[in-house]
Amino acid sequence: MSEPLDEQLKKRISEVFDHYEEDASSAGDGWQQLRHKFPEQKQEKSTFAWWWRIAAAVLLLCVMSLWWINRGTNEQQKKIAKQHKLVKPDDNISNQITNITKNTQPSIAKSNNHAPVISKNDDVKIYPKSKDSLLDYPKIAQLKPVYAQTPSLQKNDLQQSIDIMTQSDTVILPQKETALAQVGRASALTDSISTKKGNKPATIEQLFADEKNSPVVTNNKPVVTPNKRVVYSLYAATFFNYAKGSNSQLNAGAGFTSDIKLFSNFKLSTGVSIARNSLNYDGQPVQANVLSAAISAANAGNGAVMAAPLNGPAFAATNLPAPTTVSGYGINLTGLDIPVNIKYEFNPQKTDTYIAAGLSSGTFINETFKYRYNPTSYALNIPPQSVPDASTSTGFSRFDFARTLNLSIGMGYQLNNKGNRLIIEPFLKYPLGGLGSQQIQFGAGGLNLKLKFSGK
């Protein structure tokens, strides 16, 4: 008895729900709800992926730059060290003297220890540390100017010494000279250095110690940037706003920044700027909140237009809802931007070349939305009527914290001898989230012209 009832019920349920229908507006509402999740979800996914790619690229760039800079600095240090090596007692000259004495004193030459060896001249200590020999004489010839620039040495003495050495090289090379002759040359070399008694250093060590202590005269330009803790800049920006679906718009802004020194090459850069951002879209807003604001604006602005057909006989007959479609909209945002960036200066003592990255927070002083509408037919038998444009304005609606990623590079040029500099700074602002009352996602890319008040 129960079986037929079960079958009957099963059949009825299938029948009813296989052909289940809801009114058309429900499907439309459902679709609008789905749109909150469906395209945005996909976009967020790709935005997230892009964000990671950009972050990885920036990181890679920073690491490579640091490596390159360190490499350059190390090479420079090596060059300087090489130059200074010549004026130390355990370098080439000593070695060369040692090599000469080696030939005259086989017992000393055979010993491999690095203990100082006292030459025949008691004033000269010889440190047989390096394996360099006079065969390297081109190095010595190359280093002649270093001696020439050394103020504590008598140019003639050194020149004479080097000349002797280089001359001796040409003789030594064939290794045919007698040991006596080599000793003679060695004595001549040591004598030439040690003959200056009295006010002059008595030993080579003293000589080079004096050289080390003497002020180094360099031809380098004076330091460009004074080592100030905080440096202020004023800047003007021109940039393009970009957003998905929007035409690019040229805009401008201005502001000031203060760079606070953190470490030798790192600075914290912050400040405030005011800028105008504008976006212009064609077609229906994709964002549901913007669409709903557009429809509300149309309804608020066109009550009379809407009311007539809704109450009229034609609408009553057809019983259709009044659809309003947006043909496009423009957004003008005047905002305050507070960036907090970390700046890496490649060589703060000499140049103003840097890269910077950080986040921006801010609010909008004014947000104006201007909506344009398609002509609308309020009923099937009524011709389409134009819908006037509508606009809404608001200000300080919310504070968007850390919603924009800032990336920039800067290059500086000296303007005058007071230390003020002009910085050219291309930049990119990448949106990490929506901004303003309608949570619009947009970015900007352009150029900052900065006047940096370094001061002396």
Added chain:
Amino acid sequence: MHPTHSSAEQELIQHCKKGSLKHQELLYKQFYGYAMGTGLRYSINRDDALEVVNDAFIKVFNTIDSFNADRSFKAWLSKIVINTAIDRRRKDLKYQLHTDVEYAENMGHHATVVEQLSARDILKMMETLPAIQRTIFNLYEIDGYSHDEIGVMLNLPSSSCRVYLSRAKERLRKLLTTEGQSHE
């Protein structure tokens, strides 16, 4: 080719495979009613059903490339809606308190005989069932799943599924009989 596949439907699906938002909207609106019909049977209320349907359609749009055009789109959609609804309520189903509901609170005046039951009446009847019984009844009796399949889906022994189904049917019979008597 499946007989229920019209050329318009095929074209719609092809465009959806290309990611056309406009055609996705058309597909959504065309099958919204059917999906809601399925979603409502597995959901606690209309809002819940709408969320199930939307989540199911997102899955449809994201995986439509894998849809075989020889199959019935309705059947594929139905399966996705059912799975989405069950996933959504899996926790509820697992820890369902099997409280006995003796009578429907209000069946409506049209449910005098089975043939006259409307969707609303059926949903009201379904609401009187514990979620686990309602789900198993729908899966087995309406959507044609076997007890073994239901057991896998709900992580239950198939013997338990049989018991729950039997209880659900008994309760529905009781409701129909009571309502029939009250309208005589």
